[in-house]
Amino acid sequence: MYFFVYLGAFLLLIRLRTSVKFTELFEKWNTLLRWSSFGVIIAFFVFEKLLPDSIIPFIGPLILGGIVYFALNEADFKPVRSFVNTHIPLVIVGFIDAIVDLIAPKFYGEHDDIFQIAVLLGFIWIFARWASTKKQQQEMRIMSVKKDELEALVSERTAELTKQRNELQDLVKELKTTQTQLIQSEKMASLGELTAGIAHEIQNPLNFVNNFSEVSAELIDEMEEELEKGDKEEALAIAADIKQNLEKIRHHGKRADGIVKGMLQHSRQSNNIKEATDINKLADEYLRLAYHGLRAKDKSFNAELITRFSENLPTVDVVPQDVGRVLLNLFTNAFYATQQKQKQGDPKYRPVVEVATISKQGMIEVFVRDNGTGIPEHIKDKIMQPFFTTKPTGEGTGLGLSLSYDIIVKGHNGKIDVQTKEGEYTEFMISIPLTVKNN
């Protein structure tokens, strides 16, 4: 029966060697483990013949115990430590066997079958455990294969997602470019609508410049005549007129100048620089431009313009061309609404567009009201949406109010509200805080 102890030791060494096979530790242990496994077999035959009978039973358990001790204390065999542990019962049984045989040979002789079975059980225990461990290992191997598959899948998906994210980022970039282009084209479109208004607005002051300079030349001739006649008083009166005319020329020249500057400012890319702005002046300017813009297209159109500007309206820090665009948009819409209502043919209907400004509690408010068609309840929530328009295809970009919303709410921390009754009126209110954070 000692044979099983030796066999256990032999097989343990083989397993230890297998456990390091295919690792970098193999070279370190290969020779030692191989030779020692042969050594165990040789020891079995040699010691059986050479040593006295009383010592022989101790050799096997000693060798096996030694190997177990060595394997448990060697870090390189840590992964198979639980397998090494399964040899401990065999070692113990072997020792007990040897000790009992030594101190009570008679008792041992009577019950040697029990001891032999114990040794055999110790040996079988190793293999039972080995088999179950192997099964576990196989399961773990399957799990680890599955885990690898899963990880491969995850990394594949991650790569896919990263690719999608990059594509989306590109798309967002593209959309931003398109948005900028749209804003610019909306600006250019509204500038186009304004062209006629601007032409009219410039033509008027230019007419005055021409007329007043012509008449001044005539006046100088007359003044010379009066001086020749010696009528100094009349000559002085004419001189005063000429002086007044020159002031008028200057005034109307500046007026045209301001309009051209405003037009340039309108078409320019917004530089987002906020500056102290007189909203009354801005509103008045754009009200006229919007009015004449529509009039140029529909020459029979006439509207009453009412301005109720707060006299002591403080200046407010805004991006003037942005807020100008908002006002222009609101005026254009207002005139459009009254024009549409007029087309319904009520002979008593008179279009009225009103603009009012007030300042209160750290903010200024601008009201733009028209007595036009009003906004139907079911589209009231949509009017600020990009590309929403009630105008026929090609006439409106659908961006006017959505851009206005962005400018007032996002650009100036303000608010934009609308009150309306279908068929009666629409009133837009924008409020801008006096202290606008620069964002």
Place this chain on the structure above:
Amino acid sequence: MKILVVDDEADVQPLFLQRFRKEIRNQEVEFDFALSGEDALKYLEDKHSEVVLILSDINMPGMSGIELLGHIREDFGDPPPPPVVMMVTAYGDEENYKQAMEKGANDFLTKPLDFDLLKQKLKNLTD
């Protein structure tokens, strides 16, 4: 001859006064001004019998020149002879011209005003 000039641009007034300086001094013409169609109608309530010629801009906020013309022809058409009405506009287009003529305008002038031509027309009126 009393002339009423209707235009929402206030600077039209000194311009007319200076352009017709000599005529005014010689008391050939006399000018009155209104800044809107509504003002013009109010003015005409009292003085329509004195006014010989009305020069009105078409494009004005509120009542347009065309509407004013309609009112003049409706309200002040009775003899003594109805005033001569000349329409003035910066938008010298067919539609305005047609409307003005339909509503009974005597003449149609475009801005910028040719004052020599206007004086000629006045002379023809008085002759």
